[in-house]
Amino acid sequence: MRRFLILGFLIFASMFAWSGTALAWGKFGHLTVCELAYRKLTDPAKAELNRLFRKGKGGIFVEGKGELPDRTYTSFNRGCLEEDELPRRNAIDHYVNVDRKTKTIDATTCPLADTCVFAAIARDFENVKNRALPDADRVFALMGLGHWIGDIHQPLHVSFADDIGGGWIKIDLERKCGTSRESKPDNLHAVWDKCLLDAGMFERVRKRDDFKKTWSRFTITYRAADTLLWNTSWAEEKTLVGQDYDKWAQESYVYTIKPDTLYCTMIGDACAYSATMPKLPGKEQARTQAISQQYLADHEAIAQEQVRRAGLRLAHLMNLALDPDYTTPIKSEVQKP
Structure with a gap:
């Protein structure tokens, strides 16, 4: 049975191989979300997190249980990337897939599947809280929770299953994503995962007077978190937080179906794959969308704001x-204040 489950994950994952891998916010975006969250922990919460990860004691060993490699984890931030490892443990949990006629999201039920990012957040939040569970299980839940919150704030993770959230919308990108040395995206989902942040939030870090090319690869995420926290008042923060997962998904979905996102086309009461295809029948019919530098300039602030809210x-x-x-x-x- 386990062999067939893993095979299923591999088949699902192979869909993303064609599309440049659909990882919400990419590594740098997810690390920024988790770094910002870590800075806002209370002292007791941070102490419990450090205890769970055995800080100063070499980390905590977590068995992969046949689904992932056995590993020792020392960092919550890096652990936030764990759910994007292949084969994925919970592939469908990265999304809220909705019908193309959906106008608003006002409930935390999974519309088209038994599970989705709503269920993943609720499950792992309860597991993190449960101190009767083994520490290794709570660590896995923490890493999942950090990832799911990032996912639900990426607009194309609240989207349509037939095109895997824009993964099957090829793109023709004008030039590059800022001065980033990361690979160019080849689909619309990847534009929102990485390119908008590279062209906006991370590009501003690269242009800082104190930026050094000798920084380690992920230092840019720490400096981005500096700015996000500095620009968030305490009063505003208190208005943003809560446990209204459906409202968070709706915030993302507003951007998903906006005409200028170039993800779908409103025809009648449905947001169609294109003017000629209500849904994508298969990846062989995938359309190509031109993405200009103006598109990046118009949307990068949205991506940054979604990362800030997620953190x-x-x-x-x-x-x-x-x-x-x-x-x-x-x-x-x-x-x-």
């Missing part, structure tokens, strides 16, 4: 799960 909301959930006395966000030293 703040993840911190709130982690504090609720790890700190028994927590009720509301605490003020960081660098935040304005």
